[in-house]
Amino acid sequence: MRRFVCLLLLSITNAIALENSASVKVTPQLASATTWDGKPVVYPTGTAEVTTLMIEVAPGGETGWHKHPVPSFALVLEGSLEVHLKDGRTHRARAGDVLYEVVDTWHNGRNVGEGTLKLFVTYAGAKGQPLTIKEPPGE
Template structure:
């Protein structure tokens, strides 16, 4: 047998044995957890159809210092967030309000003027996923 072929075969056998041994010793299982699945925003409004145009997904992380209030704004597209740290209160101009804590998810209101405030002892940190359209803003501020 050619020594190069023998060396490659031996290397392959050692690699497979190492992988099999590593897999045999692993006791952890893959876990999948659905954090939220819904067709409604947090205030009970039915989510609108996705807009026409080239889809563009944006994922943003916001850090809002404790006591800080975001300006009044609205989102023309569906978005959802996961609060990593702190506490947030979100309120619409009509007075609807939700209070979320670290680990909670939030499916935002669409085309509804609202604002958020960091109300916990530490800064609120939220990751938000926007399902928007290329070259169009995901947030509009009230004048």
């Protein structure tokens, strides 16, 4: 996966907002038209609203099954994350990794590291639209 992301980043050099200089270092982290499970990115309609959250998960802790109706991007600041989908697929990310989260797909995130998992997540949503929907009990 890292090799794929590196190749993808090499192909987006024209999309960099700032250029490297003596006092500025620019390192592309993510550019993709699909989420990590291969679904296309679709922005919600309505008045745009960008939200950022710092999410911390204790060792062994889980987010619980949920889905995001809007695109979101996560930077793993500390720890190791394992994301499980209902179809059995999993995705792992560790400190320094950036991932394009799945959209409208039930998933559960789990801290598989020994310390606190810290995620910096940005949601590209719309005013009044939820960022996360918890799975109803019994489903």
